Amino acid sequence: MLPLELLFSRAFSEDPYAAYAELRASGPVHPIDFPQGATAFLVVDHEHGRAALSDPRLSKDVAHSALPVNGEQFFGGTMLAMDPPDHTRLRGLMAKAFTARRVAELRPRVQEIAAALLDGIAARGEADLIEELAVPLPIQVICEMLGVPASDRARFREWTAVLTVPALTSEARARRREAARAFNGYLIEVIAERRARPADDLVSGLIAARDGDAALTGAELLAGIALLLIAGHETTVNLIGNGVLALLQAPDQIALLRARPELLPSAVEELLRYDGPVERASQRIALEDLEIAGTPIPKGAWVHVSLGAADRDPAVFEAPDRLDVTRAPKRHVAFGHGPHFCLGAPLARLEGEIAIGGLLDRFPDLALAVPPTDLRHHRTGSIVRGLRSLPVRITADSEAIAR
Structure with missing residues (x-):
């Protein structure tokens, strides 16, 4: 059985893909001690992992777990922990206020925010791209969408940092309870304000969203906004950080991307596949006795799908450990699969x-400011995968070169 400690080890956080390759070589499904005391399994190949993500026999509701779960599951009231038909109804309502058209209309504003952040980097010639680009860009965008004032954005980052990390000690659980209390209390005030005075923002849109006569309940609205605020920036932080690092370590791919900027959309997909922002999908619970790849999965057992392992599966992606911005890997599961x-x-x-394209366009001599071996990833139990910092440098005339 794979020990829980492996997921929090420095060796695993720096390179989980070597460990996954070894596991995959001996089979697609492995018992794992996560959560502690539960019967649990880790799926590490693409075929069975992708299938598990949409298997109706695997529930997202931890109430079906054979292991009693405490009441400190912050995301327990969100779509992340629901099955159809409740999940279908909630997702439909949330989608009404979070449409592709609304996202497309955001492009000019996202470009404006990114340009201002890049101006700051250019002025100094060096930066920590995590703290100076990857974090502030998505936080500012999602907070503006939700109507959250700029003065409160740092608090959201602090709350997110606590709520997205597994709480394995009593101290960590206490910090999570306090963060959840403060976070929910703040959002309750925001919702009350928008109910009294609707605005042109996402919170007001969610309040108004209806499916026939049905609207989001107060609890559903609170949980949905919390999920959007956290998921709406945490994924992008790691996409930008992991993606830029991958490119800086593959100078031939940076050169190709600069020579052929039309490849940028496919390059983002390849970066998602190569070193995605979410290492492991959130839990699934077996509703009945079943098998995955011939491995018996008893009713009530936890099933974890490693998105990172699935996206490095050589059965699906040729030379999966090589970054190739021309690949356009349409079958990657970096954002999950299914409902x-x-x-x-x-x-x-x-x-x-916008962030990665802006960096490459403005700073042709962008380079790491430290050896790659000095970089550290967060050790978060393989839920998300992201860098603690990403120091880079540019020369004083970098933008002149670009022009």
């Missing part, structure tokens, strides 16, 4: 394309 496919994927793609 729980990431609702915010179009926004994350847009932000990633």
